[in-house]
Amino acid sequence: xxxxxxxxxxxPSGAGKTTLCRRLLEETExxxxxxxxxRPPRPGExxxxxxxxxDRKTFEDLIARGGFxxxxxxxxxxxxxSKAEIERLQAQGRDILLDIDVQGASQVRSRLGSExxxxxxxxxxxxxxxxxxxxxxTEKEEVLxxxxxxxREELAFAPWFDYVVVNDRLEEALEDLLAIIRAERKRPFxxxxx
Ligand code: 5GP
Numbered sequence: 612x613x614x615x616x617x618x619x620x621x622x623p624s625g626a627g628k629t630t631l632c633r634r635l636l637e638e639t640e641x642x643x644x645x646x647x648x649x650r651p652p653r654p655g656e657x658x659x660x661x662x663x664x665x666d667r668k669t670f671e672d673l674i675a676r677g678g679f680x681x682x683x684x685x686x687x688x689x690x691x692x693s694k695a696e697i698e699r700l701q702a703q704g705r706d707i708l709l710d711i712d713v714q715g716a717s718q719v720r721s722r723l724g725s726e727x728x729x730x731x732x733x734x735x736x737x738x739x740x741x742x743x744x745x746x747x748x749t750e751k752e753e754v755l756x757x758x759x760x761x762x763r764e765e766l767a768f769a770p771w772f773d774y775v776v777v778n779d780r781l782e783e784a785l786e787d788l789l790a791i792i793r794a795e796r797k798r799p800f801x802x803x804x805x
Contacts, residue, residue: 614726616707616728616795616796617697617707617709617726617727618641618706618730618791620632620708620732620788621712621715621772622732623733623740624744625734627743627784628778629710632708634785635708638785638789639792641792644709645660646690646691646693646710647662647663647665647673647682647689647690648665649690670682670691679692679693680718680723681711681716681718683711683714683715686758690712692709713731716729725800728773728774728791729773732778733766733769733776733778734778737759737763744758774787774791776791
């Protein structure tokens with residue numbers, strides 16, 4: 612049996628990662644790893660589909676029990692990938708998509724090494740990033756400023772990733788991601804020759 616591919620996608624917020632990930636899930640057999648979060652749901656978000664929405668106590672108990680593959684505090688809320696979620700998807704023999712922040716990505720790399728592939732999505736520019744965040748209109752000015760500051764810091768992490776994809780035109784960025792997945796599936800350690 613071939614080993615499942617774990618694709619870890621990170622980006623400064625507003626780089627268009629959510630849309631790209633959604634398209635990727637439509638175009639491939641990849642399955643989404645649903646994270647736990649203490650952030651309240653946004654309109655339209657579904658428990659168990661977008662996130663497992665839990666309170667801080669539940670999240671902290673899971674940390675204490677060693678239940679997370681990785682977790683991080685992002686914009687004042689806790690986010691994490693549970694080991695149970697990854698094991699459940701791996702048991703199905705599925706390739707897995709993780710949409711997590713750079714702190715989480717670095718924890719995944721130290722735990723899983725080359726089992727996972729790390730892709731960083733970049734916006735074409737910081738100005739474009741700000742424009743996209745404002746167009747999304749889901750955040751108050753203060754929250755938006757916090758996200759922009761963090762985005763500037765996060766840009767510095769780009770060289771750490773295996774691949775960097777600039778999301779100028781969505782279709783091209785999607786093509787890039789599909790090419791990365793195709794190539795990574797051809798790595799010898801992900802194939803069986805029996
Ligand atoms: P949002 O609140 O906009 O859905 O996500 C905010 C940030 O948290 C995004 O950068 C997203 O990738 C990140 N995030 C979502 N789930 C996880 C997770 O399980 N672990 C970590 N480390 N970050 C996550």
